[in-house]
Amino acid sequence: VGLVHQTGTGLQWGRRFLHDGEELLPQTVELIRERFDLYYVGIFLLDETGQWAVLRAGTGEAGKRMLQQGHKLEVGGRSMIGWCTAHGEARIALDVGAEAVRFDNPLLPETRSEMALPLVSRGRVIGAMTIQSDKPAAFTEEDITALQTMADQLATAIENARLFAETQQALKETQELYETGRAIGAAATPADVGRTLVEYAVHTDLTIARLLLYEFEDGQPVHLTMAESWTVDGRPVHPYGTRLPVDEYAVARLLRPDEPLVVEDVHADPRLDEPTRLLAEVARVRSFAIVPLAIGDRLIGGLMVGRDGPSTFSERLLNNLWTLCGQAAIAVENLRLLEETRRRAQELEAINEISRAITSVLDLESVIRQIVDTTKERFGHYFVSLLLVEGDRLVFEDGSTIGDTSRRLERGKITLDLERPSIATDAVRTGEPILVNDVLFDPRYVTVPELSEARSELAVPIEVKGQVIGVLDVQSDRPYAYSRTDVLLLQSLAGQAGVAIENARLFAEVEATARRRALISEVLEAGAASLDPDELLHRVAEAISLRLEMPCGIFGWEPETETLRPIVVYDPTGEPFPLPETVPAITAEMVPAIFEAIRTRDLQVVLDVPSHVRGPALQFIRSFGVQDAAYVPLIARERILGILSLGRQSGHPPLDEDELEFIQIVGANLSVAWENARLYREAVETAERLKEVDRLKSQFLANMPHE
Template identity: 30%
Template sequence: MKTSFSPRRMFAALISAHPSLTSPIERRKAELIAALSLGLSVISAFGGIGTALRTGFDIRAMVTLLMAAIALVSYGLSRSPRYTYGQILLIATLALSVFIVTPLSIYQSLVALLSVAITLLITNLLDLRQMAVFTAIILVGFIVLRPILLPGIAGQEAFLMQVGMVGIGIFLLFFAWHRQSLEQLRLNEILQAQNALEERNRALQIAQQELNKRFAEIQLAGEVGRAVSQVRALDELLKDAVERIRARFDLYYVQVYLVNPAQTHLVLEAGTGEVGTTLRARKHQLALNTGSINGRAAVEKKPVVIANTTQSAVFKPNPLLPKTRAEMAIPLIVAERVVGVLDMQSEQPGGLTEEMLPAFEALAGQLAVAIQNARLLTEAEQARAEVEAYARRLERTGWQEYLDSIHRPEQIGYLCEQDQILPLEAETALPQENTVMTPIQVGGEALGTLAVELQAEEQTPQARELVRAVARQVAEHLENLRLLEMAERYRQEAEQAARRLTLSGWQEYLRSRTDQPLGYFYDLTQVKPIEQVNTLTANSALTIPVQVRDETIGKLSVLDVDPNDQELYDLVHSVATRLSEHIETLRLLEETQRGQLELDRRARQLAAVSEITTISSRETDVNRMLEIVVHLTQRKFGLYHAHIFTYNPANRQLLIVSCGWKEGDEHEGTHGTTTIAIDQEQSLVARAARTRQPVLVNDVRSDPGWLPNPLLPETRAELAVPLLIGDEVLGVLDVQSERINAFSEEDVNIQVTLAAQVATALQNARNYERARRQAEREALLNAISQKIQSATSVEAVLQIAARELGHALRAPRAIAQLSLKDS
């Protein structure tokens, strides 16, 4: 592409420094000298030519052209590597021009002063020392040569001019010094900044090297972690892990401890080299506490690093590892649970440091997960083996039940010989020679054998595989047939059980309906109940059984009809079928409703037990507490009567202490004084106390062991429950009803629960009463002791003792005396 002309670009090319100058300052200085030299050369050349054309080629024209030539030489030098010669030559040219131009000018003083000032300004291109030398030379030279070269300037004018030049020189020198000082300060600052930057760069390089080292360690840790994280046997995994870690990180020794199931010790599971083998042979282990580096890491769940073992107070040397100089223990944690510790040791002090923790912690995390996975794999394999063994046991049990010698013989077999199928006798032995034998297996359990006689040359791999394939097909089909037959057998047993349940259910239902008619007879005018269906007679009758699940629960009879009438038979049979279905549904519905009512009643009874227990537990007076219990028991459970006997082991008597009468009974509020010996045979209460078991009689008049109470003539059912604390009998809770069969097993359980709570409350109340009496006795004894101790004479002591003891015991007389006479 064509470049457009640019004066600026052209000027920059004319003054550009030599390529060998690399310093920006030197290049800029060289370019400035080139620009001044070039400008001076051009101006001088034009001035000289102009002078020559105007006045002729005189001395002024010659001097001006000479200055142009010298400036041109200076320009050439400034474009070379020796640009400093150019600046010296430029200054010398300007200094020379002072003495050449001034005499030729009209205002010599002014021109001289300006020329010297410009020359001195140009000397700023030099350093301070060179500038001072040149300034001094120029000023001294001017002062010395002025009378000769400028005789027209004399007197005060010369003096003032020289003073001005010296002042300008001094000012320029001072200014140059100040500028150089500032530049030196800036240079120092730049150098300091450069040094700081270099220091920072060195620190960054060190940090980068450390980072690269850590990154390499993390890469190594990741590589080792990936290598050991393959799910496999735990022993193999740990052995491979410690060897890889030791080799990849150039360590002295590496070992892995695992926490034992009791969470009490760290057990060494793997270690490198002969030391690891020796320690494992010793079954080396550490207590799970802070007494060791590994124990501390496990207990505190954080790594322990000892960079220099020789300077550590907690390091405990191992005689088998004398070269250990640094050690690091990292806990192996899975789901906040420590499963073990990874321990690494180095021969070099500082070989294991805090900075290396990130890499090793990542490695420890991967190792912990690998250990957990290996354990889970082992557990899964064990579980699978157990399931398979259980399945085999189930399979064998199933076949043993199938071949139970009742439904099937214990051994079944068939022999095919000469195209004839013959039963295999139990004592027939299977041939061993020239025979291909394959077990018939179901679920891994061998149940039989398939054997085929073949000559040796006929026992090819194909023949053997065919026998195995047929054995597999036989096993599968036999298992399917067994399952079908067993399912049918179970179905029949279930149907029999259902029939038995139906029959027992109807028997129970009919027993509960003894007060209601069980049959009805229609005499063409009305339906009447009948006591017994069998008492009906007729000349001819059609009778169809009423069956539920093949169990006959009644019959439907039509009298005085032709029993051979098929149409009538079908009609009656259909009615009987529908009748059986409907009455079974009604029975089940009634039992369900009865069960719901029973559940509601049980819930109310349990709530009553809770209420009675809560109220009685607040009462500390024994008699009052028992009165509350029997009263609430009679009311809450709707009983005919309830009472409690307490047992006195000293005389082996049961004493009635509380009675709960029906509301409005004439005896309500009384408790009686009945006592019963625990050995008395005719007493349900005594029997319950002796046996420590509940005694239930739902029809007391039919039980010879029942003891009637003339105050309770309506009793028909009675339940006696012992009050027990451990094996100790505290008494008996006795409840009675005016209905036969009033109590069920559930009622017994409810009353046993209530009796246990009452026994606890009775024991607590008795303990409280004993504690209260003991406290009162201690208080009384303390009071008497204080009064006795306050006495100051023997007589006063005896008097206080007799008086206080008599008052405390409410005794009519009390004597306190001293006597030394023989009695």
């Protein structure tokens, strides 16, 4: 009775297998060993093949070491466990020295008697329990009966736990199928469908999944293209968009719309050719299955799943994938048709939007920004840029944001020599679109660190009145992203862009002419309205800085010391720059170019001014971030009055010949006005002196009679 009670207590652990599974096996064997004062207890379960009894739990240090070694015994082999599992009967050795089929385990040297009890559930042997004692003839009939009863109940608990786990797994797979199917139905793009499909592999024991899609020409498949992928360990795979010509790869020809293609070992399957085996080796795949994506009898692709070693693919897994691929094929086809319709509508809308920009925006920078941003927003490019021809160079004017970020490239970041080959310059020289499906393999691609994810590029020339004035360039982060349809669309956009840019340029020229005339008028008005030299120079410097949006300074010439002294300095917004009460004189050693303008009495233009200036004058240069400068000598009646200085900041267009000529005209008018004001001041001062002399004379004459 005591033994039965102990057995019943031990079985409480077995019943918990329904919830805790094999995690309780170590506790079970330890409990049995303690309750029956045994030397060793171990539990073996048959593997999937039924050929081996694998140790799943064992007591003591010996059990721990055997578990680490993966200890297993062959079913039907020369061991008590092997015999027991093969015959489904208990085998008892009250004296192990006399047992013919016993495995003499060196880790258990003290064993004197042993029982191997089969674990039988629903008439099927699922394993065995070894019970060993360090005493000979340790087991009575009552012990054997009690322990066998416990073994039977433990087997039932283990089998119930297995069935429960299988049921739970089936429910889990059904839920995963439902969730994946729902995600496929909710996908907004074919790429979303592909990602959902390959990510289903996360829920399986697969190591890799890849979506393969056919490309068609005249209704016939010509390439099998690699699309979305997933791997269990993040291993490198063939790049997205890799194309496999159908006539060069057996795997592309073996797919059928009505059944999966299963390869259990790529090295042993005679259907595969060397290119296909090489593909598998690169991805470290030894076995794979491809489940077709088909609409009726029309095959559009397949889902490839694989493992690192030779293996079979269960019917349940293939059925689940077949169900998902059927849903995915319909979703991809519907989304493709929807995407084509939507894309065409976007094309027309984008063209109309750029057309509206021609009439609504006349600022060149704004026009270019609107063109690149609209093109990216409407068509989802990785990057869109617009480059314009400037002499013998092609200069980056503006670009969209990069990828999903808010980063942009600075103007002038890319400057290309038109004589050197590149994708964009080739478009200018040939006047034809240049399409590169994979920039990694085209030596003409100009590498820009910020655009490291670019994989394909399309450059279309912008023409105005038969002359190429620039390039509209789009890039994608996927290879083979652009088709002939994209080329035609971008050509249409480039035509609209050319009209918009030309209109903006013409408007800018008219506006610049009007602004220049207004500036000259202001200089003349200032000369007429003010005869005070200081007031005149302030008004003129303010007008010049505002109109030209450049820092402006006027320096007075001191012939006695042959130095220059700042009189007024204004920033690009027309605000005066405060000068110290004692303004230091500027010498030829500080700013050589400005004194060269005085010496030659001619305009001087200096590039990279900070590297040519020293001393206090450098303060003015750095405070405004001036890069280049123009120095205009102010001369009246062959006499040097001073210097008009203009600085070009970063982002301001370079000073061209027209602008420099205009600055000289402004300087000539300013010279006349300044000289007139100076002469007027001298006349006033002379009149004041004469008036004072006359007053003193009158006072002198009035005082004479009294003396």
